[in-house]
Amino acid sequence: MSAQTQAKKQLKEYTRDEVAKHNKKGDCWIIIDAQVYNVSKFVELHPGGESVFYDEDVAGQEATETFFGLHRHEVLLKPQYQRLIIGKIAGEESKIKPLPLGSISPVPYGEPTWLQPKFYTPYYNDSHRRLQREVRAYVDTQIVDIAQACEANGKRPDLALVKDMGAKGLNAMRMGPGKHLHGRKLFADIKPEEFDYFHELVITQELVRCAARGFGDGLNGGMVIGLPPILNFGSDELKAEIVEPVLAGDKFICLAVSEAFAGSDVMGTRTFAQKQDDGSYIVNGTKKWITNGMFADYFTTLAKTDDGFAVLCIPRTEGVETKQIKTSYSTTAGTAYITFDNVRVPAKYVVGEDGLGIQIVLSNFNHERWVMCCSTIRSSRAVCEQVMLWINQRKAFGKSLSSQAVVRQKLGALLSQVEAAQAWLEVVTYQMCKMSYKEQSIHLAGQVAFLKAWSTRVSHEVADSSVQIFGGRGITKSGMGKFIEEFNRTYKFDAVLGGSEEVLSDLGVRQALRFMPDNYKL
Template identity: 55%
Template sequence: MSKELKTFTREEVAKHNKPDDLWIIVDAKVYDVTKFKDLHPGGISVFHEDDIAGQDATEAFYGLHRHEVLLRPQYQRLQIGVLQGEKSVIYSHIAGELSKVPYAEPLGLTKEYHSPYYTESHRNFQRVLRKFVDEVVTPDALAREEDGKRPSVSVIKQMAEQGILAMNMGPGKHLKGRTLLGGIIKPEEFDRFHELILMQEGTRPAMRGYRDGQNSGATIGLPPVIHFGRPELRDRIVQEVLNGEKFISLAISEAFAGSDVAGLRTTAKKTPDGRHWIINGTKKWITNGTFSDYFTVGCKTDKGLTVILVERQDGVETKAIKTSYSSTAGTAYITFENVKVPVENTLGPEGGGVFVILSNFNHERWAMCCGGARNMRLIVEECLKWVNQRKAFGKPLHSQPVIRAKLADMIAKCEATQHWLESVTFQMQHMDYKQQAQLLAGPMALLKMFITRCQQDIARDAVQIFGGRGITRTGMGRLIEHRLTSRPPATQFHRTVTFDAILGGAEDVLGDLGVRQAIKAMPKNAKL
């Protein structure tokens, strides 16, 4: 039961300005900090600076703390009342609602703007999904980033029940018969723009390690099973994974070969009777690998590169890799030692692994682009809020031309990436899997290269705007922070932003791929 709050005038609060009787006002709320002052992380002296004792400390508070601090139970207990005739004016996010900060949301999804892509179905979908992410996913993300454990299975189960795991695979037959977000949308109505919203809303908790650990392995490891697996294998694996019962990861990269998939050394040899593969080799940097039950593995065979589904068994060993972001991602080094796998587990034709892998890369890279574009938007929102409340030289930070110039560049990059992403998504919407593999590899590679470079520019400018707070693990700049330790409590945009420049293909390699695709399509008779 919540305590009853009393009503006070400002004059009444002003009387409580002594060390043994100390009240303050924050956003029309009255707090008794008499006992708390000795525990205050910033020291006792803060309450006696700038005549805060017994006075309105709203400006001072928001110059040092995020609004979420006041929502913590230990601080809510300090509130004893409210100001007579005054209401809270500080804007704070409500679960499921869009942000009111300019450029904090894709323009086409806001009610004030129009879009050739988004319909009312997409906007309703976003609203329901955001509420689920805010209420179910974000609390678990905060807890798991703190303890470094994998995302809670209970949350994964709830995602499965809402059809979120299935929708991560995009539109298709795998959605048939499933209830999506409580029935807000029918399976046959789900399209690429619903999926784009799904990818971007899932990024909003802003905890990169957790996001990758939250079944990202399935997003990149399951499509080859869906599109190239034999029906009996496909139906069993897909059902288990999308129901949250089993976990799968994509095992392509090796210490010997990352973007160079033709250089993979993991081998698969057929047994004399031709009924099984014997797999030997290693894989590295495999997202979700530490807790996966299945692995979609790229192997060298006598007929060339082949993709094979491997179930966890004797001979399969996974070890956690310590990376510069959270261990919740389950990043693994995998060893395959004489692992016996039925030939029926072959995905696509023997020797046809290049097409299987490259067609899968398109969706993987697109998903990364969705997350990257949303991360940039989140940072733009953080910066706009900060320059609006932070004062320097007696004026709001946004009064400085150099700050406005940085914001202009950040917003321009943010909007450019989103609109290019939506254009590519529209092409995906009107192409089948094979057409996407043939026609979108180049544009997708260039888009990912552009987004990852824009992210790094925005990360650098955000740190400059936040100053020292931009490299501090907690507080105002925690979403910007350049992390210096191995287990942070939240996101580290400035450090983890470089991950996207590597995952799914290194930035420079993708840029070269996009240009080579363009040169290949050049008309032979094109001259100046």
């Protein structure tokens, strides 16, 4: 029996009438979830003032409903508030308990359908479920606290965490299935030959539950989009220098494509790489909004050349300068403005061939956008879970918010869209598992473009309606609506990064038009 359990068993019991006698200044008790709190001294320190206890007729009374209308349960679990507990109500037991870390949420629609009890799936097997359980436990116990701290202080993710993920095989698994997994020991004892895109989807969707969007990108987001060109097109020499150190967390890499003058128009790239007689290149130009650029050791860079475009993996060396860009989310992502000033890049750092830069970059976009779909759809669901909890405990106009038809209609629309988005994502993921990399680039570019554009429209609706339902709390960085505020402030990143909604919708239609039959008319 733990000391905490023993302490609870030894709590003195009081009747509600006995508690009711302690209802004045200097002698104030309250009841929350069958436990008796002596707040006589605390009321003077209460951030909301003393009036909450006295003017609202809380002193000496049942305060469970009042408390949970104002505070999250985690507040009660803090040591300073646990010390206020002096007893319990005779014959009653506490009903509200935090879920054990790593648990599946019991809130309806709080989890994707395949994780909900009594539902079936054609996509996930026992290895996916085992991976989900172990990744969730790892995230809840090893990542969440670090994520929230980094989100607040703006510092890059802890190097020890990144290296631990590397040692456990998680960094490699975030790159998707491929030869880079062969012979590697993977997290949750997943066999390299059985690892597929659904395993990667599980990892991505579990990681975003830490509810720290800037940290999420800071946690090797640059690797996820900057390393694939090296894996798929790099020379053996280049792979030998870069791949293992990056996967181990010893080195960091980012993708440097976007520019102030180009944006989604990669053909508008102005950074220029002038080839020299010895085969090296001199690079001049700038890149903007580069995730992880502030702490990257390598920059997978698209540049114009005399032969068209090339991808160069530029080491951080003389002439490379990075400046912090402060965005809507935390600086923990390391978002940077990069200047290349006469940077000499040896020939060995050319990725693939000079002249094939655009093809290499475009081949990378499908996976990048799909990862973003995994993230934004799961983040939207997490917000819906918060809304479900809120409307079930918050009262307004004398009634629970869940009794208001307009609130139920709003939430119903959100849940429907989130479920549909996850279902479409899983259909696309299944196609990815069945298609070769080349087939994906031909047949799925439009599907993934549409999915990303639509899923970020879903996140827009989720952000907007959740703020309306939470009210002022939805735009406050602490308290009941802190996760709503964070989502509303950061969801637009997915709508812009990797191609804006408008550009991707256009791409999807153009891809479809390529396959229009010539022999079929209205």
